[in-house]
Amino acid sequence: MASAGRIQDKVAIVTGGGSGIGRAIALRFGAEGAKVVVADINDAAAGKVAKEIEAGGGTAMAVKTDVSNEESVDNLFDQTVKTYGTVDVLVNNAGLVDTERHFLEGDAAWWDRIIAVNLRSVFLCGHRAAQIMARKGEGSIINLSSGGATKAHRGNAAYDAAKGGIEALTRAMCLDLGPYGVRVNALVPGSIDSKGMSAEARKYRADTVPLGRIGEPDDLAGPALFLASDDAKYVTGQVTVSDGGMLAQQRSPQVDIFPHSKYPKV
Numbered sequence: 001m002a003s004a005g006r007i008q009d010k011v012a013i014v015t016g017g018g019s020g021i022g023r024a025i026a027l028r029f030g031a032e033g034a035k036v037v038v039a040d041i042n043d044a045a046a047g048k049v050a051k052e053i054e055a056g057g058g059t060a061m062a063v064k065t066d067v068s069n070e071e072s073v074d075n076l077f078d079q080t081v082k083t084y085g086t087v088d089v090l091v092n093n094a095g096l097v098d099t100e101r102h103f104l105e106g107d108a109a110w111w112d113r114i115i116a117v118n119l120r121s122v123f124l125c126g127h128r129a130a131q132i133m134a135r136k137g138e139g140s141i142i143n144l145s146s147g148g149a150t151k152a153h154r155g156n157a158a159y160d161a162a163k164g165g166i167e168a169l170t171r172a173m174c175l176d177l178g179p180y181g182v183r184v185n186a187l188v189p190g191s192i193d194s195k196g197m198s199a200e201a202r203k204y205r206a207d208t209v210p211l212g213r214i215g216e217p218d219d220l221a222g223p224a225l226f227l228a229s230d231d232a233k234y235v236t237g238q239v240t241v242s243d244g245g246m247l248a249q250q251r252s253p254q255v256d257i258f259p260h261s262k263y264p265k266v
């Protein structure tokens with residue numbers, strides 16, 4: 001008899017599941033037995049991922065969703081409950097990532113849009129999920145943050161503020177939802193090639209990573225699965241980092257006072 005998956009029959013919503021990290025998490029959840037709801041503003045991409053999960057023997061559906069819009073989020077949860085009966089896992093992954101502007105050149109529309117898609121969305125989706133999960137007495141919410149919550153990216157004030165907000169919100173939700181059995185954790189990707197960079201760009205980034213390689217979307221799938229599963233049943237309010245060691249270093253290898261060239265040969 002085939003063994004059950006690690007999140008067998010759990011209903012899992014993955015926002016931004018149409019591409020990149022969200023797609024990798026959705027595919028892994030599908031392979032581990034979950035009923036996956038792929039929620040993305042790009043419905044063609046979401047539909048493709050749902051089909052990939054089904055082609056692998058899993059269960060999935062796509063729901064076109066704008067995570068910054070309350071009505072659209074309500075529709076996502078209504079469709080999910082109508083089709084699969086409940087929500088056990090929510091991955092708040094959707095976000096705008098190419099948002100660079102120098103602080104001096106930022107304006108209120110830029111700020112509001114990034115905060116709406118990257119932070120307000122976590123409240124909107126988290127609030128709907130928590131209502132369902134609290135009544136059941138269990139559930140797992142995973143919020144995608146960034147190293148930018150801890151150490152700033154240049155030209156990314158709004159993005160980094162949203163991610164800092166996500167980590168604070170994760171801890172606040174952990175306290176408010178813990179008594180109802182709902183766990184809430186943040187997941188931090190490092191430098192992940194979610195869009196297919198050139199070989200040159202990959203090498204340039206890889207040289208700054210302690211593990212010596214750029215991250216792949218699938219590098220987040222295992223940590224997300226752990227946080228979603230009962231293996232993490234006593235883990236809540238935490239920031240889990242999958243970044244090849246980026247946040248652990250003071251300086252990148254190129255400018256460190258003890259360069260790689262001095263490392264012993266083994």
Ligand SMILES: NC(=O)c1ccc[n+]([C@@H]2O[C@H](COP(=O)([O-])OP(=O)(O)OC[C@H]3O[C@@H](n4cnc5c(N)ncnc54)[C@H](O)[C@@H]3O)[C@@H](O)[C@H]2O)c1
Binds near residue numbers: 067092095117146188
């Ligand atoms: N790639 C990285 O290196 C990296 C690093 C740190 C954090 N992250 C975080 O990981 C998450 C995923 O990043 P990625 O690199 O896979 O990005 P991506 O651009 O490949 O995927 C983001 C997905 O979100 C969807 N989306 C955008 N706006 C939406 C909206 N309003 N409603 C619903 N869906 C929407 C897009 O259509 C897309 O499918 C983001 O939260 C990002 O901030 C990524």
